Amino acid sequence: MKIEILGTGCAxxxxxxxxxxxxxxxxxxxxxxxxxxxxxxxLKYDVLSMPALVVNGTVLSSGKVLxxxxxxxxxxxx
Amino acid sequence: xxxxxxRKFVYEWLxxxxxxxxxxxxxxxxxxxxxxxxxxxxxxxxxxxxxxxAQKVREYIKSKHPFYGYLYAAIFGVITPFCSCSAIPLFIxxxxxxxxxxxxxxxxxxxxxxxEVAIALLISLFGVKITLAYTLFGIVISMLGGYFISKLKLxxxxxxxxxxxxxxxxxxxxxxxxxRILIAKDEMIDVISKIYLYVLFAIAIGxxxxxxxxxxxxxxxxxxxxxxxxxxxSGIFMYSNAxxxxxxxxALVAKGLPIGTALSFMMAxxxxxxxxxxxxxxIISFKLLTxxxxxxxxxxxxxxxxFNYIF
Numbered sequence: 001m002k003i004e005i006l007g008t009g010c011a012x013x014x015x016x017x018x019x020x021x022x023x024x025x026x027x028x029x030x031x032x033x034x035x036x037x038x039x040x041x042x043l044k045y046d047v048l049s050m051p052a053l054v055v056n057g058t059v060l061s062s063g064k065v066l067x068x069x070x071x072x073x074x075x076x077x078x
Numbered sequence: 079x080x081x082x083x084x085r086k087f088v089y090e091w092l093x094x095x096x097x098x099x100x101x102x103x104x105x106x107x108x109x110x111x112x113x114x115x116x117x118x119x120x121x122x123x124x125x126x127x128x129x130x131x132a133q134k135v136r137e138y139i140k141s142k143h144p145f146y147g148y149l150y151a152a153i154f155g156v157i158t159p160f161c162s163c164s165a166i167p168l169f170i171x172x173x174x175x176x177x178x179x180x181x182x183x184x185x186x187x188x189x190x191x192x193x194e195v196a197i198a199l200l201i202s203l204f205g206v207k208i209t210l211a212y213t214l215f216g217i218v219i220s221m222l223g224g225y226f227i228s229k230l231k232l233x234x235x236x237x238x239x240x241x242x243x244x245x246x247x248x249x250x251x252x253x254x255x256x257x258r259i260l261i262a263k264d265e266m267i268d269v270i271s272k273i274y275l276y277v278l279f280a281i282a283i284g285x286x287x288x289x290x291x292x293x294x295x296x297x298x299x300x301x302x303x304x305x306x307x308x309x310x311x312s313g314i315f316m317y318s319n320a321x322x323x324x325x326x327x328x329a330l331v332a333k334g335l336p337i338g339t340a341l342s343f344m345m346a347x348x349x350x351x352x353x354x355x356x357x358x359x360x361i362i363s364f365k366l367l368t369x370x371x372x373x374x375x376x377x378x379x380x381x382x383x384x385f386n387y388i389f
Contacts, residue, residue, distance in 0.1 A: 008166055049164045
């Protein structure tokens with residue numbers, strides 16, 4: 001499973017990255033969390049508000065810092 | 079009612095008097111009033127915002143006649159939240175959808191300038207008339223600014239290859255009302271926890287101003303065109319939140335700071351922010367960035383001077 005956090009580097013983006021890492025640890029799934037800061041890469045997903053959470057190439061959330069539990073729930077279904 | 083309770087608390091129970099009593103009373107009264115206002119306002123606005131997303135906004139603006147493009151870009155700028163880290167993806171995302179550069183800039187000017195929470199606070203502190211004039215003026219400035227940029231034919235100043243959109247984001251999930259209420263609650267807690275210290279600090283300074291500076295004192299020094307320029311210039315270097323600025327300028331206005339100078343200072347603090355410029359500098363030329371800053375400054379100064387004249 002591949003989890004990407006899209007964000008240009010603001011406080012909200014960092015908060016989402018931390019929550020995502022915690023969620024992965026909690027859900028005991030094998031997943032890597034990658035922070036994507038390159039604008040070219042971010043734009044491939046057509047996301048307009050940061051930060052965004054991408055799991056296996058699908059945008060699951062944008063413009064919002066999800067809580068750890070919310071991410072755990074999203075990962076269950078992914 | 080709340081005014082009387084807080085008076086009783088400070089003057090009778092705490093047995094304070096004189097200047098100290100005034101400061102404490104002003105601080106307690108204003109803190110609770112303003113924090114309560116912010117809680118309600120942010121919650122309501124966050125709830126409404128769950129119905130809007132940037133993709134939908136873009137589709138809407140894209141399909142319009144040029145004039146309506148500017149108008150809608152300006153209005154959406156008022157109602158959508160804006161975080162400076164979204165400036166670049168949003169900017170390029172709009173251009174990718176073949177929305178003209180001018181319309182894109184209209185949104186970029188309008189979004190930080192017309193902060194929806196600040197507008198709601200202004201209504202409760204300064205009244206509907208001034209708030210309405212302020213918002214209308216903000217919309218007109220952003221529309222004219224965008225139009226002006228489109229006339230200058232600056233498309234080549236965007237230092238980034240604009241490719242057409244490849245894969246569409248999937249944001250189609252439907253939310254129930256209960257989910258929207260919960261999202262709004264989380265957003266409210268998030269906003270309050272981030273800004274409450276700044277708001278309390280602004281109110282504390284406001285309380286000192288309220289008690290120590292005689293009415294009319296500030297007016298003597300600021301009731302001129304020069305004051306607006308100083309306000310706008312000092313706003314560039316203050317990176318703060320519009321919500322925290324409102325209680326501070328409320329106290330200054332009560333002591334005679336002309337309303338136009340106060341509002342132009344607030345607009346400058348929010349719109350002319352160094353972090354956002356540094357972000358934009360990554361994708362647009364220095365020339366375009368300078369033009370953008372000049373247009374926004376000109377608009378804000380015009381607002382300050384004309385509001386001082388009208389109100």
